[in-house]
């Protein structure tokens with residue numbers, strides 16, 4: 001390929017947070033680094049450009065507490081040692097990030113109360129990525145856009161290089177080490193359909209259309225261990241009017257815990273007040289994916305209106321529940337009965353959305369365990385919501401050195417992974433807000449350093 005270096009030391013595939021952190025760490029460890037990104041510079045940054053914060057352990061948020069929070073949401077099926085390791089390593093992130101130019105801002109007020117646990121980037125993920133890309137340029141890292149890595153070539157147990165595609169032209173790039181940081185498989189409809197059947201056609205992909213899992217499947221072909229639940233993903237409730245890709249953060253619907261949620265049959269199906277919203281918001285995408293037609297409706301009244309972070313679309317509004325049912329094309333008698341039944345089971349108590357207020361229903365199935373107030377103060381509001389897939393959890397197995405390992409735990413020589421592509425080691429079912437960037441930053445740094453070392457020490461061909 002014209003212009004691409006022949007014989008680079010470290011090649012990073014993917015230019016999101018994990019990839020750019022790996023590139024910076026590799027360059028700082030003395031390696032010649034080439035970063036290849038499948039999309040153009042104007043949309044660079046993958047899903048990372050949509051982010052706002054990173055979760056880290058600290059004095060105020062001990063590692064044990066963070067691990068307990070993670071285990072509570074993600075359940076079994078993860079590598080607990082690696083999860084603990086990730087959390088321990090996260091302590092250093094704010095300092096490392098600040099050293100590379102990242103600036104912070106006060107946490108957003110609203111339904112995600114994350115001030116103690118998460119750091120918010122000044123200007124959000126785009127500013128974060130731009131800062132890192134400037135740092136990368138200063139370090140002499142070469143970045144090539146519109147180049148998709150399509151194959152990984154190993155010969156006699158040695159990494160040779162990768163095949164790439166730039167606008168239909170195929171070329172081979174030789175490299176000493178590879179960092180795979182090309183995200184999950186969430187934008188690959190065919191793969192999603194294999195796991196979720198036709199329901200996948202209704203999924204909204206919140207991030208980039210480029211994370212198609214090609215390198216993930218190539219690594220599996222090379223014998224990489226599979227980690228994480230193949231059906232596992234971070235998925236939230238997004239407005240049903242969202243674009244199919246790249247809606248970003250603005251389409252999220254945060255009203256769930258302040259009202260009730262019904263399916264297309266007008267029936268409630270889950271406890272809307274199960275836990276503090278940041279710990280539970282990511283269960284709703286999957287819950288909606290399991291409902292008929294993969295659609296649901298968040299319904300609330302004027303007491304809740306304005307008390308959550310608004311989505312970019314206005315909610316449906318009516319003076320009556322019957323009017324709301326008409327707007328949503330639900331059976332109005334069924335919706336009326338659902339709201340009445342819920343209202344009759346709400347117990348007295350003091351509402352406080354900043355904590356588990358135990359303002360609950362009594363004798364209702366499913367229950368609402370917190371923030372349960374009758375829905376009886378017009379006007380009434382509703383959002384139609386769909387599963388909004390953020391990223392998938394199926395990944396390649398890695399060790400603490402971010403080396404990709406096979407089923408026996410042996411490293412695939414010269415191949416490292418960071419970010420969503422290895423998130424399945426530490427995420428299997430649920431998700432903890434801000435942990436995606438923790439994973440990418442922790443393992444990006446480790447992968448970059450490890451790849452630089454590997455490339456430097458490897459014997460000549």
Ligand SMILES: Cc1cc2nc3c(=O)[nH]c(=O)nc-3n(C[C@H](O)[C@H](O)[C@H](O)COP(=O)(O)OP(=O)(O)OC[C@H]3O[C@@H](n4cnc5c(N)ncnc54)[C@H](O)[C@@H]3O)c2cc1C
Pocket residue numbers: 013014015016017018019036037038039044045046047048049050051052053054055147148149150181182183184206207208210211212213214215247248249389390391418419420421433434435436437438440
């Ligand atoms: C709307 C939204 C909001 C989010 N908010 C947060 C948040 O506030 N905090 C948080 O922790 N997490 C958040 N996340 C999750 C977070 O974005 C991810 O966990 C994280 O960005 C993953 O980083 P990554 O580098 O692995 O992937 P990405 O940032 O997606 O980068 C992968 C890159 O690889 C490129 N690529 C793909 N295939 C190839 C290939 N074959 N060759 C070359 N390049 C390729 C893609 O174009 C992309 O640029 C959010 C996600 C979304 C969608």
